[in-house]
Amino acid sequence: MKKTSLKKLSLLVLGTAVLFCAGCSPFSSAATNTASAPVQQPAANTVQLKTKVLFINASRNREGNTEKMGERFLSGIDHDTLFLNDYKIYQLGQHFPDDQMATVLNAMEQADTIVIGTPVYWHTMSGPLKTFIDRLYELDRPLKALAGKKLYFLMQGAAPSKETLQHTPFILSRVASQYDMKYMGAATAPDNMADLQSVLRQNQ
Template identity: 45%
Template sequence: MKKLIPLLLAFLCLAGCSQTKSHQNTAKGGEKMSSKVLFINASQNKDGNTVKMGKDLLNGTSYDQINLIDYRIGFLGQKLKDDQFKEVTDLVKQADTIVIGTPVYWHSMSGALKTLIDRASEDTSSNPFKGKKLYFFMQGAAPTELSKESTVYIIQRFANQLGMELKGTATDSNQLQKLKTTLENDK
């Protein structure tokens, strides 16, 4: 663990110091996206480590970002009058590429991401995810191998069930750089 801390700090500095060529936060309320790449931040922090990793991954790519924490999305089976799941899926419809980043909370993805996956899997007849390219990464201080494997497995099943092309996953900084290369080569 002591060996990982300097490596993690160096990576976070690199991620935080990098600049994006073009980035625009997508406002709530059904606005049009300015790009065809949508970064879904599944962290409770709008400018935390997950966002820093997303910026590093997408450096040089024009993208829009949404923070799931900004949307009220009910749990599977819950009927909320002010549910905003459709607002999120309307943005997904506009994108060709989806990048999802999540922190590791209690050895798995964030609850916000799990809720989004549950809801997206609820009704596949009006599937806005179908045909999208999907890139996924997770970040955390020291996720276990089991938490990495189980989270990636869920993302693989999610992509498969909804007809997305899973281009790659990253569970550490080395894999994130490989994922960045894949994303750049896919432009």
């Protein structure tokens, strides 16, 4: 066989192998993934709040129990909502150009009351909220975005353990004190918000 024909044959075999592998590789199954979970578009890099009260929802569900608890807690009070999952907040130590930690901080800076709501995952807050808190570590204090803001903490879970009910609000109270926020308290179930709601109303 001539040298050029051999080269063409090798290229054909190689090309067929590449095409076959592209179809069977787990890394090329975007079409399957897209069908079950639509690809999410990153949120804009600037957020303009319409109010001075910001509800940060750290749930993966836009209309889930955390959302319902937050809306009930804030009923009758004008507020903005920010879904943490809409923003790319990479892990502490990761530095990617499309990171949006600054966008979330900028939104917080515009508020004077911040309500953070999370579902209970594995006996504590959700991963996105934990990552957000970890990321504060690499920022200089005092942090303008947080200092002086009133912080209310909401959490709810299927059947949170007594340890969860104690230590998760404790973490948030520690964060508040580290970043010069005024910690106003926590509600740990939707039917257990009355006391914190009166604190909120007295402080609006």
